[in-house]
Each structure stands twice: as C-alpha cells, then as structure tokens.
Amino acid sequence: MPDVTLTDQDGNPYNLARDPATPAVALFFGYTNCPDVCPGIMADMATAKRRLPEGLVDDVTLIVVTTDPARDTPEVLKSYLSRVDDTFIGLTGDLEVIKPAALSLGIDITEGKQLPSGGYEVDHGTYVLGFGSDRTLQVVWNGLSAAELREDYERLVAL
Template identity: 45%
Template sequence: MRSKLAPPSRALLPLVLLLLVLTACGGGEPSKFAGSTLENPYRVPDVALTDTDGAPYSLAADTDKRLTLVFFGYAHCPDICQQVMGALAGAMNRLDDADREQVDVVFVTTDPTRDTPKALHQYLERYDPSFIGLTGDIDTIIEVGKPLAIYVNDGKLLPTGGYDLGGHSTQVTAVDSADEAPVYWDQETTQAEFAADIHTLLAKEN
C-alpha cells in the first residue's frame, strides 16, 4: 500500500508561511542606508603620510578612486579593528567588478612604533592585498585624523612591559572624488551593509 504524506495541519500553516518568508528574505541586501550622512562634509586634509612602499600618500591628493574608505586602527588591536577590517574585506568581495574598480580601502595606523611598513603590509595581506596601509609619525597621524573627527591618542609603554595605546575612534570614513568626507559608518556595520551603501554612493555619482 502506497503511503501518502499528510499535509501540514491548519495550526502549523502560519509557521510554515513565516519560514518561507524568512528564507526568501535571508539572502537579500539591506534596504536601508546604514551609514551616517553629514550635512556639512568634513574636508580631507592634504597632509602626506607614508604607504607601505615608502612613498608619500595624502588622503586628499592621492585618493584617485571615486570612493575611498578610510579606517584608523592598529595591527595589534585584539578586537574592534579585526571586526571592522573583516567587514570591509567581506564588503569588497560582495561588490561586482564595476563597483570594486572604483573603491579603495585605506588603513591608517595609530600605532606607528610597532606598525612598520613591513608589518603593516603583512597585516593587510590577511584581509585584502589591494588595501592601502599608511603610517608616519604619531603627530602627523593625529593631524590627519582631527579634521575627520578621528580621535587618536599617543600610546605609551607601561612599566610592566605592555603597551597602552590610549584609544582611537572606530568609524570608517568615506572620502569622495571632491576630497570631502560626507559619510561615516560605525564599528557595528556589517559587510552586507557596507557593500549596499557603497553601491548606493557610487550610483548617486553617476
């Protein structure tokens, strides 16, 4: 005798329908812009730092792409920097080729004593070889960050042999082709949100 599968009971139908809706929505892109838009964009300072090849690099003069995402952090950061850099790397992988060609990601160290050009290069290789690393003396790094509302505190060696970096801001800042920073994201932004926002910003400029 052939067995037949019983249809779901009426009591289970609402749950089945809910699961179908959630499954259909699970792979979609965020519908809301995740970044914070500034009515008065920050002006990007034309102050040269040094990239991992030893060449001068200014966030104003040398950002040639239509959109540059800038994050200040340090390689020995145990948590937030890894979270943000992982999200940025994932976002770049989500972009199609047309969008990706128009975007750079720049990491500015807040720990230049330990983040030598070689160490910085090796750190960024773990996330994306195309990421640009910048270093310099701490006073210049602070000077670059200040107009972008980036707080950077000079780190100090502790008597115990440890290192107290003091702290730094954790937002990611968007620099556009006009050398202005009109948008920033907080540390909780996901890779999907970054990717969707990047696509939206690039589409607005077309």
C-alpha cells in the same frame, strides 16, 4: 579628506587628499596590534568591497591609517594587510601628523593602558569614514554589517 602625505606599505609617499584614484574611499584609523575591534572592522570593510558587483570593485579604495606608527612600519603593515586584504592601502608616518589629520575628521587617538606583557594599547575612534569623488566626507559608519557597507560603497561610487 586631510591633505597630508604619509608612507604606504611599500615605502612610498601617499597623499590622502590627492592619491586615491578611485571615485570612493573608505578610511579607517586603526593599528595592527589592536586586540579587539580593528580586525573585525577591517574584515568587514574588505568583505563589503569583495561583494561589490565586478564592475565596481576597482572603484573603491580601502585605506587604513595606523594609530600606532611606532610599531606599524611599512613592512609590518604590508605583512598584516596581506592577511586581511592586499588591496588595502596601509599608511604610517609621524604620529604628530597622523593625530591632527584624524582629529580633523572627528577621530581621537590617545595612548591606552599598559599591558602586562609590557606592550600598550592605543585608544582611537572606531568609525569608518566614507568619501566620494570630491573627497568630502559623505558618510560615517559605526557598527554596520558588511552587507550594509557594500550598499553604501555603491552609493559613494555613484556620487
């Protein structure tokens, strides 16, 4: 897990390597204006966590780090996550800090195409990364169902 400090959706500093207090972490790099894959991935992450046995739900931290900090302020993240799952930790910060942290985990972030509306897309890797209690990368998820994620969350907690 990269040792970087970003800002959470409440405006507080949050260190990726030190602050998650749970045995397992599922980490995703995405953004709130994503037109396609991000909402589905985050919904699956949240659904998988909600389907855990009651005694394990609090053992998994879901984290999304924005790939678009220019638009994803703490307030925007907080509002967005309240609609997805308010147990998510949403992180933002300087893109020059986020990009190398993401790249250290194999996630590339680049500015995408301009949209007719005047906005823009952000191209980024769509993997969800799973970390155990030692905060080393244990699993990379790509296109799994919520049921498969839930099973893996249980395995991560047990590590």
